[in-house]
Amino acid sequence: MSSRDNILAAIGKTKRNDREPSPLPQIPTSDTFNDRLIERFSETLTGVGGQVVRVTDWLDIIQHIEQTYRQVSISPAHRIVTTLPELSAVAEVGWSGLSPHLLADADLAIIGAHFGVAENGAVWLTESLLGHRAAPFICQHLAVVLNASNIVPTMHDAYERIGDAEYGFGLFMAGPSKSADIEQSLVMGAHGPKTMTLFLMV
Amino acid sequence: MNTKTLDHPELAERFNRDEERVDWHDQTLWWIRQKRDKAAHTLPEWEALREAASRIKLNVLDNLDEYLVQFEANALSNGIIVHWAADAAEHNQIVHKILIDNQVSQMVKSKSMLTEECHLNEYLGHHGIDVVDTDLGERIVQLAGEPPSHIVLPCIHKKKEEIGEIFHQHMGTPAGLSDPQMLAGLARTDLRERFLTRRVALTGVNFAIAETGEFVVCTNEGNADMGAHLADVHIASMGIEKIIPQRKHLGVFLRLLTRSATGQPITAYSSHFKRPRAGQTMHLILVDNGRSVHLGREDFRNSLKCIRCGACMNTCPVYRRSGGHSYHSAISGPIGAILAPNLDMKKHADLPFASTLCGSCSNVCPVKIDIHQQLYKWRQVITQEGEASAAKSASMQVMSTVLSNHWIYKFGGSIGRKFMQWFPGLVSNKLNPWYKHREMPTPPEQSFQEWYAQNRKNP
Ligand code: SF4
Numbered sequence: 001m002s003s004r005d006n007i008l009a010a011i012g013k014t015k016r017n018d019r020e021p022s023p024l025p026q027i028p029t030s031d032t033f034n035d036r037l038i039e040r041f042s043e044t045l046t047g048v049g050g051q052v053v054r055v056t057d058w059l060d061i062i063q064h065i066e067q068t069y070r071q072v073s074i075s076p077a078h079r080i081v082t083t084l085p086e087l088s089a090v091a092e093v094g095w096s097g098l099s100p101h102l103l104a105d106a107d108l109a110i111i112g113a114h115f116g117v118a119e120n121g122a123v124w125l126t127e128s129l130l131g132h133r134a135a136p137f138i139c140q141h142l143a144v145v146l147n148a149s150n151i152v153p154t155m156h157d158a159y160e161r162i163g164d165a166e167y168g169f170g171l172f173m174a175g176p177s178k179s180a181d182i183e184q185s186l187v188m189g190a191h192g193p194k195t196m197t198l199f200l201m202v
Numbered sequence: 203m204n205t206k207t208l209d210h211p212e213l214a215e216r217f218n219r220d221e222e223r224v225d226w227h228d229q230t231l232w233w234i235r236q237k238r239d240k241a242a243h244t245l246p247e248w249e250a251l252r253e254a255a256s257r258i259k260l261n262v263l264d265n266l267d268e269y270l271v272q273f274e275a276n277a278l279s280n281g282i283i284v285h286w287a288a289d290a291a292e293h294n295q296i297v298h299k300i301l302i303d304n305q306v307s308q309m310v311k312s313k314s315m316l317t318e319e320c321h322l323n324e325y326l327g328h329h330g331i332d333v334v335d336t337d338l339g340e341r342i343v344q345l346a347g348e349p350p351s352h353i354v355l356p357c358i359h360k361k362k363e364e365i366g367e368i369f370h371q372h373m374g375t376p377a378g379l380s381d382p383q384m385l386a387g388l389a390r391t392d393l394r395e396r397f398l399t400r401r402v403a404l405t406g407v408n409f410a411i412a413e414t415g416e417f418v419v420c421t422n423e424g425n426a427d428m429g430a431h432l433a434d435v436h437i438a439s440m441g442i443e444k445i446i447p448q449r450k451h452l453g454v455f456l457r458l459l460t461r462s463a464t465g466q467p468i469t470a471y472s473s474h475f476k477r478p479r480a481g482q483t484m485h486l487i488l489v490d491n492g493r494s495v496h497l498g499r500e501d502f503r504n505s506l507k508c509i510r511c512g513a514c515m516n517t518c519p520v521y522r523r524s525g526g527h528s529y530h531s532a533i534s535g536p537i538g539a540i541l542a543p544n545l546d547m548k549k550h551a552d553l554p555f556a557s558t559l560c561g562s563c564s565n566v567c568p569v570k571i572d573i574h575q576q577l578y579k580w581r582q583v584i585t586q587e588g589e590a591s592a593a594k595s596a597s598m599q600v601m602s603t604v605l606s607n608h609w610i611y612k613f614g615g616s617i618g619r620k621f622m623q624w625f626p627g628l629v630s631n632k633l634n635p636w637y638k639h640r641e642m643p644t645p646p647e648q649s650f651q652e653w654y655a656q657n658r659k660n661p
Contacts, residue, residue, distance in 0.1 A: 002286070003286040003287060003288040003292060004286035006288055007286055007442065007488070007490045007494060008267045008270065008271070010490070010494035010495070010498075011266050011267040011270070011442075011494050012267050013498065014494065014497045014498040014503070015267075021261065021264035021265055022257060022264050023257075023261065024257070024258060024261050024447060025253070025254045025257040025258060025261075026254070027254055027450065027451070027453065027454055028247045028251055028254055028454075030245065030246075030247050032244075032245060032246055032247070044467060048466060048470070100431060100432060101398055101432060104394075104398055117468075119457075119467060120457075120467035120468040121467065121468075122467075122468050122472070127479075132431070133427070133479055134427070134431035134432055137424045137427045137431065138428065138431075138432070154457070155453040155456050155457050155468075156450070156453040156457075159449060159450040159452060159453040160450070162449070164414075167474070167476060168476055168477035168478075168479060169473070169475055169477070169479065170473075170474040170476070171427075171472060171473040171474060172456070172468060172471070172472040173470065173471055173472075174466075174467070174468050174470055174471075175470055176470065177422070177423055177424040177470055178422050178423065178470055179338045179339075179386055179422060179423050180355075180422075180464075181338040181339035181342065181355065181356065181357055181386075182338070182342075182362050182365055182382035182386060183361065183362045183382060184230055184233075184234075184355075184358075185362075185382035185383070187382055187383050187386040189386075189390065190386060190390065190423035190424065190425070191336070191390060191393060191394070191397070191423050191424045191425045191428045192423070192424030192427070192428065192470075192471075193424075
């Protein structure tokens with residue numbers, strides 16, 4: 001017998017005939033996070049190291065990027081990439097067909113998000129928004145654009161919204177990459193981006 | 203590890219030679235436990251969530267074979283190559299074969315307690331494969347030649363000055379560094395080069411969804427993603443108990459996991475891998491390694507619900523003051539002390555005794571495993587099998603006195619945290635095998651000890 005068959009047979013032997021298998025429970029509901037969605041989301045994301053910037057249109061974002069990233073970047077060849085055509089004035093587009101390794105020198109990546117979650121400050125992203133799966137990890141800094149009307153209260157609402165959506169890769173992301181492995185001191189930018197800016201379009 | 207001949211009391215005694223470190227370890231883990239409490243208290247439905255998580259996992263344990271078959275079928279149709287490994291050796295061989303087939307002798311690996319359990323790094327090392335652990339804490343212990351001492355905080359036993367010295371020796375960084383920010387930055391630069399050049403990446407798995415054939419990996423550092431998304435080949439290793447039935451159940455587990463682990467509302471990254479990316483190969487290895495045996499142990503099967511949050515370690519008065527390495531097993535702490543004897547009862551006979559049975563672990567466990575009761579049951583099994591030494595039998599009798607008197611035990615449960623602060627007093631006697639050379643700190647009030655002594659005489 002193959003290991004597969006052996007394992008399945010061994011598990012089968014542990015089943016008991018003298019009791020019914022336990023049923024799946026109801027998932028608890030929560031109304032704790034139903035109000036003040038935008039404020040809660042912003043507070044929580046800030047609490048996990050993200051920066052929330054409220055904007056009203058794409059021009060606001062372009063101006064913010066011009067002012068912030070163009071000035072602080074010390075690298076002369078600093079590189080800003082995006083999957084959002086609206087930002088092509090300040091960022092490179094059309095790189096998703098090339099190797100993800102070529103993003104290694106990206107200082108800033110700007111991507112869109114499907115929705116945010118108020119209870120934990122996370123945004124839901126899938127492959128179609130990323131250009132490359134590696135894009136939000138390999139860049140030194142990350143910016144995400146989210147429409148303020150797309151915030152759900154909890155993870156239960158999040159999975160309800162995702163439903164049986166099809167994706168090859170998806171993720172919840174909450175703030176920048178971080179580690180506290182050295183004496184529990186929090187360090188931002190363990191392997192992924194050192195900062196995460198969320199442009200909240202209101 | 204060269205510690206096989208020493209048991210928990212001896213290893214704990216070693217750890218306790220450095221009093222300052224033990225105090226730091228103790229206080230830091232307790233601080234994390236408090237962060238967990240704070241996070242849990244933000245959710246009025248916390249207890250309902252724990253109950254739901256526990257029941258979902260119970261349903262999984264009752265139907266594990268069916269869910270595995272369903273998961274396999276869906277994963278295959280998603281384009282994932284599925285392997286089955288009966289034990290650690292088979293798991294390691296499968297990984298090795300994938301590396302050989304891809305003509306690769308180097309690999310990056312993110313956190314996977316399963317590969318620690320299987321001693322994958324040693325195995326591959328013997329076959330000339332260079333494995334680089336990419337989680338910062340795991341990288342530090344790997345360079346130090348040690349196993350992780352905690353499932354979530356692998357190098358919690360190390361001081362920053364020691365880490366600076368390890369980096370100096372192994373990475374050629376300047377001597378005398380101890381700033382965490384700087385040390386983490388140096389590791390980032392060093393590991394980034396490896397992420398960009400390695401063609402195979404191995405990750406662990408936190409949850410695998412039967413309904414969709416996808417699997418979820420949670421990290422704060424982004425190291426699992428950096429490895430997987432840049433490599434041509436992604437290998438994911440998982441214990442068969444990591445299955446959950448439906449995608450929506452992730453809502454329950456992701457709400458509980460990180461709040462229980464570190465007090466964060468969620469990890470920075472909760473990555474859902476459903477299909478390999480274009481041009482990539484994705485392997486998934488389903489590993490039994492004793493789990494099906496454990497599933498058949500009626501008294502202990504519930505421990506397979508574990509989602510590896512580490513909360514039971516952070517809260518455990520014994521773990522906090524004896525350190526993860528004293529458990530001489532890949533998974534340490536209260537849950538490790540239940541899982542390890544299943545794999546090798548003789549070798550791990552001491553572990554179920556490394557507990558005061560205070561029950562704090564069971565109180566914090568997000569999937570409501572009756573951890574302390576299982577530890578108590580293991581003691582009985584082990585004593586019956588004649589594996590327990592005399593000291594431990596005596597210690598067990600003291601504990602069984604506590605447990606057999608329902609009223610005393612209930613009293614203990616009802617005053618919760620306070621009771622734990624008192625516990626050091628209770629166990630500071632000659633029968634305490636894991637602290638025999640060290641007087642515990644004076645309990646805040648002597649009354650419990652006195653009360654206990656009095657009441658033991660006339661129950
Ligand atoms: S036994 Fe419970 S508390 Fe301990 S690591 Fe597992 S899930 Fe967490």
